[in-house]
Amino acid sequence: xxxxxxxxxxxxxxxxxxxxxxxxxxxxxxxxxxxxxxxxxxxxxxxxxxxxxxxxxxxxxxxxxxxxxxxxxxxxxxxxxxxxxxxxxxxxxxxxxxxxxxxxxxxxxxxxxxxxxxxxxxxxxxxxxxxxxxxxxxxxxxxxxxxxxxxxxxxxxxxxxxxxxxxxxxxxxxxxxxxxxxxxxxxxxxxxxxxxxxxxxxxxxxxxxxxxxxxxxxxxxxxxxxxxxxxxxxxxxxxxxxxxxxxxxxxxxxxxxxxxxxxxxxxxxxxxxxxxxxxxxx
Amino acid sequence: xxxxxxxxxxxxxxxxxxxxxxxxxxxxxxxxxxxxxxxxxxxxxxxxxxxxxxxxxxxxxxxxxxxxxxxxxxxxxxxxxxxxxxxxxxxxxxxxxxxxxxxxxxxxxxxxxxxxxxxxxxxxxxxxxxxxxxxxxxxxxxxxxxxxxxxxxxxxxxxxxxxxxxxxxxxxxxxxxxxxxxxxxxxxxxxxxxxxxxxxxxxxxxxxxxxxxxxxxxxxxxxxxxxxxxxxxxxx
Numbered sequence: 084x085x086x087x088x089x090x091x092x093x094x095x096x097x098x099x100x101x102x103x104x105x106x107x108x109x110x111x112x113x114x115x116x117x118x119x120x121x122x123x124x125x126x127x128x129x130x131x132x133x134x135x136x137x138x139x140x141x142x143x144x145x146x147x148x149x150x151x152x153x154x155x156x157x158x159x160x161x162x163x164x165x166x167x168x169x170x171x172x173x174x175x176x177x178x179x180x181x182x183x184x185x186x187x188x189x190x191x192x193x194x195x196x197x198x199x200x201x202x203x204x205x206x207x208x209x210x211x212x213x214x215x216x217x218x219x220x221x222x223x224x225x226x227x228x229x230x231x232x233x234x235x236x237x238x239x240x241x242x243x244x245x246x247x248x249x250x251x252x253x254x255x256x257x258x259x260x261x262x263x264x265x266x267x268x269x270x271x272x273x274x275x276x277x278x279x280x281x282x283x284x285x286x287x288x289x290x291x292x293x294x295x296x297x298x299x300x301x302x303x304x305x306x307x308x309x310x311x312x313x314x315x316x317x318x319x320x321x322x323x324x325x326x327x328x329x330x331x332x333x334x335x336x337x338x339x340x341x342x343x344x345x346x347x348x349x350x351x352x353x354x355x356x357x358x359x360x361x362x363x364x365x
Numbered sequence: 366x367x368x369x370x371x372x373x374x375x376x377x378x379x380x381x382x383x384x385x386x387x388x389x390x391x392x393x394x395x396x397x398x399x400x401x402x403x404x405x406x407x408x409x410x411x412x413x414x415x416x417x418x419x420x421x422x423x424x425x426x427x428x429x430x431x432x433x434x435x436x437x438x439x440x441x442x443x444x445x446x447x448x449x450x451x452x453x454x455x456x457x458x459x460x461x462x463x464x465x466x467x468x469x470x471x472x473x474x475x476x477x478x479x480x481x482x483x484x485x486x487x488x489x490x491x492x493x494x495x496x497x498x499x500x501x502x503x504x505x506x507x508x509x510x511x512x513x514x515x516x517x518x519x520x521x522x523x524x525x526x527x528x529x530x531x532x533x534x535x536x537x538x539x540x541x542x543x544x545x546x547x548x549x550x551x552x553x554x555x556x557x558x559x560x561x562x563x564x565x566x567x568x569x570x571x572x573x574x575x576x577x578x579x580x581x582x583x584x585x586x587x588x589x590x591x592x593x594x595x596x597x598x599x600x601x
């Protein structure tokens with residue numbers, strides 16, 4: 084149950100899989116994304132409401148064939164340059180887009196978790212998005228109202244980051260919980276990385292508990308959300324989001340950064356050691 | 366900073382804040398909307414409720430967040446809910462009075478583009494995308510748009526329609542205030558020192574000017590003091 088992250092990714096993620104690494108501005112599973120890059124997964128369909136830096140990295144390293152998303156930017160900073168380069172110039176490979184609204188993505192995850200074929204919402208009304216995405220209209224059998232239907236998300240693998248697991252692999256996350264519960268329950272296989280393993284979980288008000296039997300693997304990844312944050316453990320590294328704007332603008336600088344921080348490191352611990360050494364040298 | 370001692374962002378935030386009432390439930394994003402709603406909460410509308418789409422309801426940040434998911438929003442919130450709940454129960458459930466939006470482009474009907482510049486399949490600029498905007502635009506009772514006025518942003522024809530303008534009640538720009546009149550955004554006020562020629566030149570369509578054109582009241586010292594006290598969380 085509790086396994087090294089490398090083994091969990093090796094065992095459960097295949098080339099060509101549909102993979103959702105979720106985290107809505109908090110608890111973003113960066114360490115797991117880096118492991119996908121180290122293991123050179125290819126042709127992935129990446130699903131996420133708010134693809135940010137870790138998806139920029141996966142796309143720039145050529146891991147993705149398709150992106151299913153609703154907002155792809157660097158929050159508070161601007162664009163994702165690797166995402167833009169893939170869409171605008173096909174570098175390092177063309178990227179197919181399936182674009183939704185947040186409400187549509189959330190409904191699609193919730194439908195997946197509920198084992199329904201589609202989610203229903205009042206949305207996708209007018210505008211140009213409906214013609215560019217996978218959405219249909221359904222009629223309410225009771226009132227006749229026309230509503231939007233979005234196909235359920237059923238990723239092959241759902242990956243989330245959380246604060247704690249106990250020794251049996253029960254996981255708890257708290258603070259902004261995003262769409263992680265739905266991601267885990269909608270996925271065929273689910274992996275959670277955690278900040279630490281404790282003897283016993285103490286339930287936190289508003290916390291989300293994922294019982295060990297809905298997860299396929301739990302891996303310790305201390306600092307595994309960086310530069311995102313883990314409520315109660317460490318803050319968001321706002322400066323890194325700003326620096327990423329520069330690093331990611333240039334293809335070569337991006338590749339060099341990825342080589343030094345991801346390809347040449349074995350795990351999240353070495354990644355943090357390298358960052359710390361650079362900060363000390365600066 | 367203008368000669369009057371306040372910046373474009375400041376007068377935009379002030380004008381938006383003045384339109385929020387005590388108890389108004391606002392769906393806010395990062396940047397100007399967050400500044401406006403927090404200003405209102407600290408001045409005339411202490412009961413103004415701030416909802417960030419990350420799931421924080423009734424957030425009361427001391428300093429402005431850089432991301433809608435900052436930990437401080439969750440720590441100071443009355444409730445933190447999941448993202449599916451936020452969009453289904455709170456936004457679609459019609460609990461939101463005012464939704465703030467911005468965009469890369471706006472047309473005369475208040476329709477917005479935050480998706481692409483150029484063709485969708487071969488864009489000149491791929492923008493981040495709609496995010497919450499399509500359903501905020503149709504789910505909030507009133508929509509306030511905050512956007513700097515330039516011919517590139519205020520266009521005759523959008524490259525892509527991300528969200529609809531049906532519920533846009535006001536567009537606050539760095540030059541003045543536009544409101545829908547007879548189905549078209551019309552200049553109803555200019556900021557002090559701005560003339561209509563400038564505003565029309567900054568608009569990509571033939572902008573209508575209201576017969577009863579007003580001038581906005583400059584930010585008060587109190588408003589500016591509160592705004593500057595909020596600051597933005599240091600990015601460093």
